Amino acid sequence: MDLVNIRDLFRSKDEYLDTTVTIGGWVRSLRNSKNFGFIVVNDGTFFEPVQVVFSNVLENFEEVEKLNVGAAIIVTGKLVATPEMKQPFEIQAEKIEVEGASTPDYPLQKKKHSFEYLRTISHLRPRTNTFEAVFRVRSLIAYAIHKFFQERDFVYVHTPLITGSDCEGAGEMFQVTTMDLANVPKNPDGTVDYTKDFFNKPTNLTVSGQLNGETYAMAFKNIYTFGPTFRAENSNTTRHAAEFWMIEPEIAFADLEDDMILAESMLKYIIRYVLENAPEEMAFFNNFIDKGLLDRLNNVVNSDFARVTYTEAIEILEKHNDKFEYKVSWGADLQTEHERYLTEEIYKRPVFVTDYPKEIKAFYMKMNEDGKTVAAVDCLVPGIGEIIGGSQREDDYDKLLARINELGLREEDYEFYLDLRKYGSARHAGFGLGFERCVMYLTGMSNIRDVIPFPRTVNNCEL
Amino acid sequence: MDLVNIRDLFRSKDEYLDTTVTIGGWVRSLRNSKNFGFIVVNDGTFFEPVQVVFSNVLENFEEVEKLNVGAAIIVTGKLVATPEMKQPFEIQAEKIEVEGASTPDYPLQKKKHSFEYLRTISHLRPRTNTFEAVFRVRSLIAYAIHKFFQERDFVYVHTPLITGSDCEGAGEMFQVTTMDLANVPKNPDGTVDYTKDFFNKPTNLTVSGQLNGETYAMAFKNIYTFGPTFRAENSNTTRHAAEFWMIEPEIAFADLEDDMILAESMLKYIIRYVLENAPEEMAFFNNFIDKGLLDRLNNVVNSDFARVTYTEAIEILEKHNDKFEYKVSWGADLQTEHERYLTEEIYKRPVFVTDYPKEIKAFYMKMNEDGKTVAAVDCLVPGIGEIIGGSQREDDYDKLLARINELGLREEDYEFYLDLRKYGSARHAGFGLGFERCVMYLTGMSNIRDVIPFPRTVNNCEL
Numbered sequence: 043m044d045l046v047n048i049r050d051l052f053r054s055k056d057e058y059l060d061t062t063v064t065i066g067g068w069v070r071s072l073r074n075s076k077n078f079g080f081i082v083v084n085d086g087t088f089f090e091p092v093q094v095v096f097s098n099v100l101e102n103f104e105e106v107e108k109l110n111v112g113a114a115i116i117v118t119g120k121l122v123a124t125p126e127m128k129q130p131f132e133i134q135a136e137k138i139e140v141e142g143a144s145t146p147d148y149p150l151q152k153k154k155h156s157f158e159y160l161r162t163i164s165h166l167r168p169r170t171n172t173f174e175a176v177f178r179v180r181s182l183i184a185y186a187i188h189k190f191f192q193e194r195d196f197v198y199v200h201t202p203l204i205t206g207s208d209c210e211g212a213g214e215m216f217q218v219t220t221m222d223l224a225n226v227p228k229n230p231d232g233t234v235d236y237t238k239d240f241f242n243k244p245t246n247l248t249v250s251g252q253l254n255g256e257t258y259a260m261a262f263k264n265i266y267t268f269g270p271t272f273r274a275e276n277s278n279t280t281r282h283a284a285e286f287w288m289i290e291p292e293i294a295f296a297d298l299e300d301d302m303i304l305a306e307s308m309l310k311y312i313i314r315y316v317l318e319n320a321p322e323e324m325a326f327f328n329n330f331i332d333k334g335l336l337d338r339l340n341n342v343v344n345s346d347f348a349r350v351t352y353t354e355a356i357e358i359l360e361k362h363n364d365k366f367e368y369k370v371s372w373g374a375d376l377q378t379e380h381e382r383y384l385t386e387e388i389y390k391r392p393v394f395v396t397d398y399p400k401e402i403k404a405f406y407m408k409m410n411e412d413g414k415t416v417a418a419v420d421c422l423v424p425g426i427g428e429i430i431g432g433s434q435r436e437d438d439y440d441k442l443l444a445r446i447n448e449l450g451l452r453e454e455d456y457e458f459y460l461d462l463r464k465y466g467s468a469r470h471a472g473f474g475l476g477f478e479r480c481v482m483y484l485t486g487m488s489n490i491r492d493v494i495p496f497p498r499t500v501n502n503c504e505l
Numbered sequence: 506m507d508l509v510n511i512r513d514l515f516r517s518k519d520e521y522l523d524t525t526v527t528i529g530g531w532v533r534s535l536r537n538s539k540n541f542g543f544i545v546v547n548d549g550t551f552f553e554p555v556q557v558v559f560s561n562v563l564e565n566f567e568e569v570e571k572l573n574v575g576a577a578i579i580v581t582g583k584l585v586a587t588p589e590m591k592q593p594f595e596i597q598a599e600k601i602e603v604e605g606a607s608t609p610d611y612p613l614q615k616k617k618h619s620f621e622y623l624r625t626i627s628h629l630r631p632r633t634n635t636f637e638a639v640f641r642v643r644s645l646i647a648y649a650i651h652k653f654f655q656e657r658d659f660v661y662v663h664t665p666l667i668t669g670s671d672c673e674g675a676g677e678m679f680q681v682t683t684m685d686l687a688n689v690p691k692n693p694d695g696t697v698d699y700t701k702d703f704f705n706k707p708t709n710l711t712v713s714g715q716l717n718g719e720t721y722a723m724a725f726k727n728i729y730t731f732g733p734t735f736r737a738e739n740s741n742t743t744r745h746a747a748e749f750w751m752i753e754p755e756i757a758f759a760d761l762e763d764d765m766i767l768a769e770s771m772l773k774y775i776i777r778y779v780l781e782n783a784p785e786e787m788a789f790f791n792n793f794i795d796k797g798l799l800d801r802l803n804n805v806v807n808s809d810f811a812r813v814t815y816t817e818a819i820e821i822l823e824k825h826n827d828k829f830e831y832k833v834s835w836g837a838d839l840q841t842e843h844e845r846y847l848t849e850e851i852y853k854r855p856v857f858v859t860d861y862p863k864e865i866k867a868f869y870m871k872m873n874e875d876g877k878t879v880a881a882v883d884c885l886v887p888g889i890g891e892i893i894g895g896s897q898r899e900d901d902y903d904k905l906l907a908r909i910n911e912l913g914l915r916e917e918d919y920e921f922y923l924d925l926r927k928y929g930s931a932r933h934a935g936f937g938l939g940f941e942r943c944v945m946y947l948t949g950m951s952n953i954r955d956v957i958p959f960p961r962t963v964n965n966c967e968l
Contacts (some may be wrong), residue, residue, distance in 0.1 A: 043932070045758055047726070049658055066726075066758035068929045085758075086725035087658055114929035116758065141758070142900065142930030149928075165717075165921040166928070168724035178725070181661040188651050195512055195550055198644040202959040203666070203733050204679070204748055206966040216667070216681045216703070218710065220737045223697045226686050234686045240679070240737055240747065241966040247681065254628075254959055254968060258640070261631035262549035263510070263529075270666050270733065274683045274703055284703065285667055295508055295529035295548075295579065295604070437605065458628040458968050465612075465629070466531045466577035467605030469506075496665040496717060503669040503704040505717060505921050 043116075049088035051121060055130060063133065064118040065092065066141065068169065071152045074107045081109070081138075083117065086168075089175060089322040094119065096135040105140060111151055112144030112169070157492055164496050164505055172331070175323035176493055179316055180481050186315035187268060187289055187477075190308055196291065197262040200269060201251030206243055207455045214274040215246035216284075247272035252290050252472060253406070253459055256435065259292035259470055260462050266291040268477075278500050280489040283478065285498040292472035298408075298417045298434040301471035302394050305421055305430050306347045308475075309392070313339050316484055332486025338425055339484065345391035352376075352398045352415065355384060362387075375402045381420075381427035392423045405445045406459075407433040419473070426483050432473025439463035506579075512551035514584060518593060526596065527581040528555065529604065531632065534615045537570045544572070544601075546580065549631075552638060552785040557582065559598040568603060574614055575607035575632070620955050627959050627968055635794070638786035639956055642779055643944045649778035650731060650752055650940075653771055659754065660725040663732060664714030669706055670918045677737040678709035679747075710735035715753050715935065716869070716922055719898065722755035722933055723925050729754040731940075741963050743952040746941065748961040755935035761871075761880045761897040764934035765857050768884050768893050769810045771938075772855070776802050779947055795949025801888055802947065808854035815839075815861045815878065818847060825850075838865045844883075844890035855886045868908045869922075870896040882936070889946050895936025902926035 045066045051058050067085030074080075078097040094117050096106055109115070119135040149163055150170060160167040167173040191198065204218050220240040221227060227238040236243050251267040258265045267290045275282060291308075293300060317324055317339065328336045350358070359370040359380050368377045376384075376395070385393050397415040400407070407416035417434035436442040442463055446456055453460075481493040491497040496505050508529045514521050530548030537543070541560040557580050559569055572578070582598040612626055613633060623630040630636040654661065667681050683703040684690060690701040699706050714730040721728045730753045738745060754771075756763060780787055780802065791799045813821070822833040822843050831840045839847075839858070848856050860878040863870070870879035880897035899905045905926055909919055916923075944956040954960040959968050 043758055043760065043763060047658065066931065068723075086660075087727065112928040114758075114931040141932065142926070144928045165720035165924060166724075168721055174724065177662070177721070178660055180663075181655075184661050184663075185651055185655045188648055192644075192648045195510065197549075197641055198647050199640070199958055200643075200647075200733075200750060202748060202961060202966075202968075204735075204961050204966060206968075214683070216683060217686065218679045218681060219686065220677070220679060221686070223680065223682065223684070223686070223689050224691075224695070226689055228687075232687070240739075240963065241961070242964040243966065245966050257628035257968075258631055258958065260531075261629075261637065262641070264550065270663075272667075276703075285665060287663060295506055295577075297506065300506060461628060463605070465575040465607045468529065468531075468577040469604065495662055495721065498665060498667050498704070500703065501705040503665075503667060503706065503708050505665075505669075505720075 045116070047087040048083075048085045048090075048092050051092060051131070052088055052090060058121045059123055059131065061121060062118060062136070063121050064116065065133070066114070066116045067091075069109055069111055069113045069115060069144070071111060072107075072109055079107050081106075081115070081117075083115065084169075084174075086174065089171075089178070089320075089326065090129070093129055093132040094135050094138070095132055096138060100135065100138060102138065102140070106138050109140065110144040110146055110148055112148040114141040115139065116141050157489065161491055161497075168495070171326065173492075175320075175326050176481070176485055176487060177495060179320050179323050179485055180493060182316050182319050183312055183481055183484060184268070184477070186312045187308070189315070190311045191266045191291065194264065196264040196266045197258065199251075199255055199258045199265045199267050201248070201254040201267045203248050203270060204241070204245050205248045206241065206245055214276075215249060216272050216274045218245045218247060249273060250288065250290065250474065252292070252474065255290050255292045255472065256462060256470065257458065259294045259472070260466070260468065263294045264291070276500055280491075281479070283490050283494060283497055283499055286490075286494070287477035289475040289477060290472060292470060294468045294470040296471050297469050298396060298419055298471055301432050301434065301473055302347070302349070302396075302419055302421075305394075305419075305432065305473050306392075309421070309423075309429070310343050312480070313343050313484065317343075327486045334425075335486045342392055342423060347421070348389040348391060348393035349396065350384070350393060351396050355395050358388060359383065373399050373401065376420075378427040381422045382424070385422040385427070386424045390424070392421060395420050395422060403433070405449050405451065406435050406442070408436045409441055409445075417471075421473075423483065426479070429479055429483060430473050430475050432471065434469065434471040437463055437467045437469055439467065508579070510550040511546075511548045511553075511555050514555060514594070515551055515553060521584045522586055522594065524584060525581060525599070526584050527579060528596070529577070529579045530554075532572055532574055532576045532578060532607070534574060535570075535572055542570050544569075544578070546578065547632075547637075549637065552634075552641070552783075552789065553592070556592055556595040557598050557601070558595055559601060563598065563601060565601065565603070569601050572603065573607040573609055573611055575611040577604040578602065579604050620952065624954055624960075631958070634789065636955075638783075638789050639944070639948055639950060640958060642783050642786050642948055643956060645779050645782050646775055646944055646947060647731070647940070649775045650771070652778070653774045654729045654754065657727065659727040659729045660721065662714075662718055662721045662728045662730050664711070664717040664730045666711050666733060667704070667708050668711045669704065669708055677739075678712060679735050679737045681708045681710060712736060713751065713753065713937065715755070715937065718753050718755045718935065719925060719933065720921065722757045722935070723929070723931065726757045727754070739963055743954075744942070746953050746957060746960055746962055749953070749957070750940035752938040752940060753935060755933060757931045757933040759934050760932050761859060761882055761934055764895050764897065764936055765810070765812070765859075765882055765884075768857075768882075768895065768936055769855075772884070772886075772892070773806050775943070776806050776947065780806075790949045797888075798949045805855055805886060810884070811852040811854060811856035812859065813847070813856060814859050818858050821851060822846065836862050836864065839883075841890040844885045845887070848885040848890070849887045853887070855884060858883050858885060866896070868912050868914065869898050869905070871899045872904055872908075880934075884936075886946065889942070892942055892946060893936050893938050895934065897932065897934040900926055900930045900932055902930065
């Protein structure tokens with residue numbers, strides 16, 4: 043069908059003004075008088091809708107004036123400038139075909155619905171202003187991430203979703219099986235007979251692609267992953283989902299400093315890309331979702347991120363312990379309240395906190411010379427706290443093996459990972475960015491359920 | 506660290522010639538004479554390695570000349586043109602730091618290894634020529650797909666991986682659970698008590714994001730998905746994996762013709778992008794993996810795809826039934842041998858076959874006026890057969906509901922899907938492209954295990 047996107051009408055206005063155009067879209071609202079009426083039409087390609095003026099010269103005037111909100115129509119008419127109005131132009135309809143009617147009980151009438159209600163109709167909510175904006179921005183952020191890494195010749199690696207081992211030991215996992223749950227095959231001793239399962243062993247859904255990603259960084263130097271990860275955590279918060287996407291770049295011949303440079307450039311790149319490519323959506327978020335959003339994001343783009351070690355950060359925060367619910371002390375992990383205080387009150391810009399106590403970080407992080415801290419880094423941003431966590435990786439075979447044994451991990455699960463330290467080991471580092479947290483940060487949306495098309499949380503797996 | 510990528514040396518040669526550069530990479534081979542030697546170094550950023558010349562002026566000459574294949578080194582030296590040689594330049598080493606040694610038992614010695622063997626060391630195989638080429642091209646194809654759709658303002662939708670219903674009824678699925686398999690909670694009647702499971706009901710891994718994607722197409726007009734899908738099929742072939750990625754665009758206010766135009770432009774775009782951005786890798790595949798590859802791909806880029814209805818195709822193929830193992834007849838699905846005959850022998854270019862009998866296609870495809878066929882399309886390409894399958898979707902509420910009932914599907918599972926036909930239904934269409942099949946097609950690789958970083962197949966879920 044030969045239709046023009048409403049986005050193109052707005053973006054290439056001069057090309058279309060005073061010509062006859064045909065658009066297809068959905069009725070957002072309709073008001074009519076005796077012999078004429080106005081329809082606000084949105085086709086989903088652009089945040090702003092277009093106004094269509096129609097009159098009783100239309101053959102099907104009576105059908106059109108009775109259209110319900112939500113109806114799909116195809117409109118042909120002249121695009122005419124409206125300099126005296128809020129919108130830059132309107133379409134004077136010569137023909138309106140009803141592609142698909144709607145009904146008076148259409149759930150999205152022209153009134154404000156709560157986000158809670160809209161979650162119950164996740165198949166329809168992208169037709170509202172807020173969710174149209176959220177999910178277009180989500181798409182743009184995803185693309186900005188690919189663009190950033192590809193322009194720098196990073197190789198995109200699809201790490202596996204189904205995995206045979208709990209590699210990071212990170213939290214609870216979902217099991218994957220083809221066995222009949224009503225009748226699980228058992229061994230004589232009563233344990234599960236996994237030789238009857240699809241993969242001939244127990245398998246889970248991945249919690250991180252990092253270890254697999256490292257194997258590719260040791261071949262391609264610079265790689266990134268961007269894929270789904272899973273946590274079977276029984277936590278019903280506004281920040282946790284059972285299924286979410288992660289970005290995990292990994293760079294070889296690189297140390298913690300390189301890692302921070304990469305993280306800072308990436309965040310700035312994403313924000314700039316979205317501000318440039320979705321100005322209407324971002325203005326909407328700033329006006330209706332989160333008043334300080336644009337100031338905050340512009341501040342991030344224009345700041346050099348601060349740097350502080352964990353030990354220094356603790357010293358600073360201890361002076362303000364009266365302000366915190368959880369008191370800080372060396373050795374304890376930072377809580378969100380501490381993270382936000384550092385980035386919002388002390389530095390008033392993003393800050394990298396480095397060199398955490400080894401006890402509160404993962405086994406694969408590179409031991410510092412003090413023997414007490416590891417080359418880890420968290421990036422804290424105003425308004426949210428931690429947005430990125432990363433580290434330089436332990437690249438020394440003996441130290442890594444010692445750490446695996448110290449923590450009681452099974453050496454045989456990490457043979458492939460140890461191989462990377464045996465055959466041409468190289469300094470390397472990486473970080474993880476939770477994609478949904480990034481979308482929340484850029485849109486100001488405060489519930490993770492509202493930035494995932496079909497969210498999966500405890501007791502909730504609809505559509 | 507301030508290193509130059511070998512890619513940049515090749516791509517911006519003139520900028521670096523006769524300057525001192527520092528690279529980090531891995532030893533692919535080393536040969537030495539009494540007082541000097543040559544090291545071939547690859548850093549993974551470019552398909553071609555760089556040759557490093559070193560001599561006994563190096564402080565650590567003895568260490569360097571004894572390096573094993575696979576060692577990681579950092580080389581500083583002058584980049585010098587070598588017009589008389591095969592390679593355009595070499596680095597005359599002033600300094601070589603050993604970043605990480607390797608051992609004589611490094612599994613990737615400078616000899617040809619079988620793909621079967623390399624599959625057993627999936628963490629190391631991207632360090633070989635073939636797999637370096639495969640996985641860089643895989644990354645470029647993924648990016649080309651995003652670029653194609655984003656340049657056309659399609660919205661990228663992340664459809665869910667964990668799903669509460671077998672929506673397409675397509676094949677066997679993996680179950681997802683957090684219940685203890687050794688001790689599955691049961692109801693009094695012996696059935697599984699899913700109220701004890703994470704989502705409070707049975708859940709599976711998705712086989713397609715299409716139905717979810719459609720809901721977003723009815724909001725954004727043009728969308729695409731690009732994510733993992735799963736099949737628990739017990740088939741051990743060179744073309745099936747249990748976990749693979751799919752691309753599923755969906756376009757509203759669009760019919761089967763629009764769908765074909767989109768599919769053709771997308772395929773041509775991807776091929777052009779890879780030919781332009783990975784000429785070295787593509788030449789390698791053409792020389793060592795699949796002799797006719799470049800001719801075939803160039804032919805696709807330069808052809809208008811042919812069109813034929815299923816009914817016409819059957820008439821044509823019936824005349825050649827003596828050549829087929831399976832004889833064709835109206836009503837039966839086309840086998841790969843028939844598909845390849847059509848595209849390779851009859852049309853000698855890609856061909857769209859349309860309007861299949863409804864019995865062999867999915868319930869959601871739009872019924873044609875003949876009442877016998879549906880508006881389905883398969884795109885067949887020389888060398889492989891079907892690469893894309895798509896359809897216009899049934900947009901009529903009553904017809905869709907009738908079809909759901911006719912096939913004995915549970916109406917309540919499709920309420921959200923029926924809603925799309927109730928509230929502003931619009932003609933729409935879409936297709937699915939199996940990402941791995943696309944990578945195989947562009948690289949000439951013949952086993953799906955060799956185009957997936959860590960493949961998952963029956964009885965195989967390593968690393």
